[in-house]
Amino acid sequence: MKKLLLKVVVMVLTAAIPTICAEIDGRWVGVKDGPDGKKMELRYRFRAEGNTLIGLIETRLGGGPISEGKIDGESIEFKLISPDLTVINIGTLSGDEIQLTETSGAVSNKVILKRIK
Numbered sequence: 001m002k003k004l005l006l007k008v009v010v011m012v013l014t015a016a017i018p019t020i021c022a023e024i025d026g027r028w029v030g031v032k033d034g035p036d037g038k039k040m041e042l043r044y045r046f047r048a049e050g051n052t053l054i055g056l057i058e059t060r061l062g063g064g065p066i067s068e069g070k071i072d073g074e075s076i077e078f079k080l081i082s083p084d085l086t087v088i089n090i091g092t093l094s095g096d097e098i099q100l101t102e103t104s105g106a107v108s109n110k111v112i113l114k115r116i117k
Contacts, residue, residue: 024048024071024093030100030113034061044113053078 024046034040044066046055053069053076066089069078074094080087091100096115101108 023095024053024076024098027116028098028113029116030098030111032102032109032111034059042111042113 025048026046028044028046030042030044031039032042040059040061043058043063044055046053048054048071051071053066053071055066055069055078057063057066057080064080064082066078067081070076071093074092076089076091076093076098078089080089085104087102087104089100089102091098091113096117098113100111100113102111
């Protein structure tokens with residue numbers, strides 16, 4: 001009986017992992033202060049492939065792919081790499097909201113992304 005119960009628990013947890021990771025799939029938008037002091041809209045497109053986070057960013061200053069994306073349950077991490085700088089993003093997914101902390105050198109910014117429905 002214990003073996004059967006353990007098998008059921010493992011099956012349920014295994015089935016839930018892709019669902020948890022897939023919650024991030026889609027388009028997201030947020031706003032932050034740009035380098036010129038003006039508000040800048042950030043548009044992301046994310047997709048989870050297992051524990052790998054794939055995505056693109058678009059801003060008024062340009063766009064490109066995210067790098068080194070990871071997703072572990074509700075925790076996400078990725079980098080935005082350009083020739084001039086690298087921005088490390090660490091965040092938490094909660095329903096239709098992602099709370100990110102962007103860090104570049106000694107500067108950190110908090111950004112809230114909302115799912116575009």
